[in-house]
Amino acid sequence: MFPCRGSLAFTQEAGANEAADLEQVAVLAWGLRQQDSERALQLAHEVLAQVPLSDLADEVRNGIQARMRLVQAEVALLGMRLDEAQGLLDQAELDFSALQDLRGLCDLHWLRHYVAADRGQAECLRQGLETAIELAERVGDGERLLLLQLTLARSELFRDQMVANHTWDARLPRSTEGLSPACAAAVADYRGLQCGLSSEFAPAAQWLIEAYRWSVASGQLRRALSVASNLGYTYTSMSDYAQAVEWLQRGLSLARESGWPGSLSLALAQTGDAMRRIGQLSAARELLLECQALLAAHPHNRSAMLALKYLSEIELDLQENESALQHFQLLAERAQSVDSKDMHTDAALGQARALLRLRRLAEAREAALHAREVAQQQRERSTLVDILWTLAEIGQAEGQSPEAVLPWLQQALAQAERLPGYCTPPALLESAAAAHAARGDFSAAYQLSQRASEVRQQVFTEESGKQAAVLHVQHQVERARAEQEHLRQLAQAESARSQALQSLHTVLLHLGESGKEITAQLNVGRVLAVLQRHVEELLQSSRLSFFLLDERGEWLECALGCLDAATAGARIAVSDAQHECVRALRSRTELMIEGQRMVAPLQVADRVIGVMRVIGLQAQSFGEREQLVFRNLCAYAAVAMDNAKAYEKLGELQRQVAAQEKMASIGQLAAGVAHEINNPIGFVNSNLGTLARDVGSLLALVQAYREACGESASAEQRQRAQTLEQALDLAFLAEDLPQMIHESIDGLQRVKRIVQDLRSFSRVDASDWLYADLNEGIESTLNMLMHEIRYKAQVRKELSPLPAVYCLAAQINQVLMNLLVNAGHAIERDGLILIRSWVDGAWACVSVRDNGCGMAAEVMKRIFEPFFTTKPVGQGTGLGLSLSFSIIQKHKGRIEVDSAPGQGTCFTLRLPVQGPDSVVA
Secondary structure, three states: OOOOOOOOOOOOOOOOOOHHHHHHHHHHHHHHHOOOHHHHHHHHHHHHHOOOHHHOOHHHHHHHHHHHHHHHHHHHHHOOOHHHHHHHHHHHHHHHHHHOOHHHHHHHHHHHHHHHHHHOOHHHHHHHHHHHHHHHHHHOOHHHHHHHHHHHHHHHHHHOHHHHHHHHOOOOOOOOOOOOHHHHHHHHHHHHHHHHHOOOHHHHHHHHHHHHHHHHHOOOHHHHHHHHHHHHHHHHHOOOHHHHHHHHHHHHHHHHHHOOHHHHHHHHHHHHHHHHHOOOHHHHHHHHHHHHHHOOOOOOOHHHHHHHHHHHHHHHHOOOHHHHHHHHHHHHHHHHHHOOHHHHHHHHHHHHHHHHHOOOHHHHHHHHHHHHHHHHHHOOHHHHHHHHHHHHHHHHHOOOOHHHHHHHHHHHHHHHHOOOOOOOOHHHHHHHHHHHHHOOOHHHHHHHHHHHHHHHHHHHHHHHHHHHHHHHHHHHHHHHHHHHHOHHHHHHHHHHHHHHHHHHHHHHHHHHHHHHHHHOOOOHHHHHHHHHHHHHHHOOOEEEEEEEEOOOOOEEEEEEOOOOOOOOOOEEEOOOOOOHHHHHHHHOOOEEEOOOEEEEEEEEOOEEEEEEEEEEOOOOOOOHHHHHHHHHHHHHHHHHHHHHHHHHHHHHHHHHHHHHHHHHHHHHHHHHHHHHHHHHHHHHHHHHHHHHHHHHHHHHHHHHHHHHHOOOOOHHHHHHHHHHHHHHOHHHHHHHHHHHHHHHHHHHHHHHHHHHHHHHHHOOOOOOOEEEOHHHHHHHHHHHHHHHHOOOEEEEEEEOOOOOEEEOHHHHHHHHHHHHHHHHHOOOOOEEEEEEEEEEOOEEEEEEEEOOOOOOHHHHOOOOOOOOOOOOOOOOOOOHHHHHHHHHHHOOOEEEEEEEOOOEEEEEEEEEOOOHHHOOO
């Protein structure tokens, strides 16, 4: 046995005078396995008291005393009394050196390395291990040597992963087969950490579970504590919070029982991080502050730096960006001083995120690029995904073009896809989709949006099962606590407890099935219907209300159920801080009010999308079990509603892409037709011009001949000329031919104008944003539609001079066409359509008014809904006004409607002259 941080014992060559030493070792190992280091030291002293040291040879006596100092040093080390441990080791070193006890010196330097580790002294840590390794080689102790090499390799993984892999990977065993339990535990521990730091979480978990089993088997309690905490961190990274909670609670429980500050601080730090990741920020903060208090005197200890990192993340979650920045900067300084590159990467990334939120963009970019450099050196591949994503967000905040931002997002996606067991965040896919859409690549945007929806559905389904597992873990913890408190009443309570467990088991099964059914819905109405049914089944005698937060975050809109009698209308103002739903929304916490009302925010990741509330029909309707059921139903509802909204947006995006592709095709067709018509118009127009000239000359020539030959011609010639002139009606032709040619040329000019209007309307040469004349668009659109309108209505124009408007001209022409077509359809005959344009400050305005049939109020509420139409089947798609609304929204403009039955309708468009970027939200 070796000093493996929690199972301290020393192997010595057997000898007749060493019985007391071996007895001490056995008692000490037993004491530390029982998680009571102080009691172990006391027992060691009692053993020595039974053996008079005066009866022993000087060499044996001095050896026993030196080893006792090692025992005392480790006890002090486990209690984080580092100065005391250092002093004891210095005294023991003098004794072992005098005795030339190489094994004793080897164990001493091993312990000295742990003191350096807890102080955060990287160079002293390495020096202590290298000295111990050299001594183990000199005495030929192969098992000691392997354990020391694994300890050094494990330490260097945190210092420089690439160097550690290069140095140790081939030198250390790749399996535990044939090794002693102590060595097997150390090998599995090292390989698990190696996989975890490379973001290979599934094999990391397998290795660490094996390490835990070997640690327990070999009595290495402190390694078991560390492995349990690392397993919790690994499962947290895999988003398997049920397993994470189980392992972290196991490690934290062992650490609290041991009373060792070093082990307890690591367990507190990693449990705090897991609680932060599942949104329990208050509980996480308490655990992390407890960790920092334990290590206040040792700020460079790794657990202290972990706690500082997780606290900084909580401050980011709470939008306390300045404070988060200061803490990340402090973490960077501490990481630099102990040469911890993984902490250095995390600190740099945290600074970049905090600076981004503070709008200090140049500094944020510098910090993110530095983090990328360190992460690439360390091969921290999962962290690199977040860094690349952050660089894209910084670029967007700087106003860079989609072409500049997209490479960062593509690198992040490529990196994420190369990670085994890593789930690409849907938000990252959606960011890439938005960048592709902004540059006009709608096909790629659609594919990425679809992937995001599929990943979200997959994650939501998995999370639903995990929620039930966490609920089961929580119940088991509570049940164990209750059993301890009521142990003496076990016989009387056995029947009731069995019934309660059976009931809870039934509820858990029902809750799991409910979660699957709720999260499988992709329609908002269906989500609400299924949710209401399961609330009625799981929380009997209760009324459900469901509220969704509007896009501006100003109102809670009631989507299901009823409001309070004191609440007017169908929504709650978020400014109403006294309302229980608003309190839950703002605090992001669940409220239990008088045992009869439960209110909770609907939260997806870091976003709140609404509030859910149940009201019992009787006082004290709800207890702890109902609260747990309600909490999980809220989680399912938030997931399902967000998924349904995303699916709805995806459908809208598909419809818009289809409509845009259709308009692009129409534009291309119009351009082609215009090009084909322009060619014959050109040569016909030229021919008619030439014909007009030649006919005039011919008629003049005929007149000259008549005048020249009139008197000299014979009577017979004159008679024949008169006959031909009468037959041709030459006088009429002389008058009619020029008029016919003039009318033909005029007709061709009209065809030419129509072609020009067709090209102007289609705007195939202007698919990008540009400054356009809205009055010109009105004229060309009217010319295109005049054949539909002229027989039903008179068109009157009151167009004022407008500045050029920065817009997508073809799409604005499409909106004008939809409004004019609808105005024509609203008029049966002899109507009037009035088109006006004017300037209102920074806005260009256009209105289209008709005196047609008008609309009722209930119709006006739905006219912008996709597929809503009042026309007979087959005569309207219901997409015209929906698409128009989307186009105006894209331009950050407004479309207003005023109508009444029998009074006609007026649509008004308001567009920002300088484009959407000029509009302040």
